[in-house]
Amino acid sequence: MSLSRVENPCFLLFLFVFQAIFIVILYRGGPSNVFRGLLDSHQALDYSKTHDVYTNLSLFTQAPDDEATPYCSVQSPIFVGPLTITFRVLPSERTIIRKNPFVQPGGRYRPPHCLPRYKSAILIAYRNQEKYLHHLLYYIHPFLQRQQLSYSIYLIQQVGNGTFNRAKLLNVGVREALKDEDWxxxxxxxxxxxxENDYNLYVCDEYYPKHMASAMDKFQYTIRLAGMKIVRTSPHLGRYKVMDYNEETDTQEPWRRPTSRHNTGKTWKDDGMxxxxxxxxxxxxxPLYTNITVDIGYVPPFS
Structure with a gap:
């Protein structure tokens, strides 16, 4: 390399930019996270203009038997961004099944037109929340299909009269889901x-737990308690609508439940899987999910 080239201001600027990009890639945990971040920051999102979650979903059809099935594209071709979400009309199970013809028994789906790049299991702790469930299933199935994922939905249902224990039910769901697939x-x-946005990818980060509902800061105390590093979906992508049918206290949103009388600060390291x-x-x-009914033992009510 000649001395005159090194002293060239344009070349020095190029070298500086290249090194900066390289450092960012290392810091963010690999190229995929960097490019995902670029997508998040540059995608034009206007929540005043929303789209039906089933828009163009019919373009994903069964691949012909005589053609080799390709891998799914890195970015889905039918992303629209902000979605129209409304809870005014309660959809029936028959309607949801009809609008999702490729969903198999157990709530299992694989893209019919391509080989999926990711496999995700959706675990839902549940007890006597049928209205919530119907709305969620109506939106979550096409939402996941738009992302070209292979997925399955698991409903972990608690029986008995004890206090609803979301954390334990989800632990049960993890164990049971891993019996079916190496997700x-x-x-x-x-x-x-x-x-509310189909760019909110339901795939995990390469290294750290990922907080999907990034606009809901009230969940953050659980992460700080465990001393974990997390990755958060960008706030303009991680937007969620919350249903509220004024259910009983033990089936309300987690941030509205009273604080447990158990000493979680001392037991969290031992109380888990x-x-x-x-x-x-x-x-x-x-037809739309796998139901796992469990008895987790008596959980005393909140004092």
Missing amino acids: DCLLLHDVNLVP NSLEFKLLSRTKH
């Missing part, structure tokens, strides 16, 4: 939250 990602989902005890009562494949 790339396990997403812990509330039954009354519906995502390594100490999980439950009785599996049934495991049934419904």
Whole structure:
């Protein structure tokens, strides 16, 4: 390399920019995270102009038998961004099934037109929230299909009169879902939250837990308690609508429940998958989800 080239201001500027990009790639955990961040920051999002979640979903059709099935594109060709979400009309199960013809028993879906790049399991803790469930299933199935994911939806249902224990039910869901598939990602989902943007990718980060509902800061205390590093979806993508039918206290949103009288600060390291005890009562494949009914033992009510 000649001295005159090194001293060239344009070349020095190019070298500086190249090194900066390289450092960002290393810092953010690889190229995929960097490009995802660029997408998040440059995607024009106007929530005053929303689209039906089923828009262009019919373009994903069964591939001909005589053609080799390709891998799904890195970015789905039918992304629209902000979605129209309304809870005014309660959809019936028959309507949801009709609008999602490629969903298999157990709430399982694989793209019919391409080989999926990611496999995600959606785990939902549940008890007596049928209205919430119907709305969520109506939106979450096409939402996931738009992202060209292979996925399955698991409903973990608690029986008995004890206090609703969301955390333990989700631990049960993790264990049961892993019996079916070596999932790339396990997403812990509330039954009354519906995502508003199909660019909010339901795939996991390469290194850290990922907080999907980034606009809901009230969830953050659980992460700080465990001392975990997390990745948060950009606020303009991680937007969710919250359903509220004024249910009983133990089936309300997590941030509205009273604080447990258990000393979580001392028990969180030991109270989890390594100490999980439950009785599996049934495991049934419904048309839109897999229902896992469990007895987790008596949970005392809040004082």
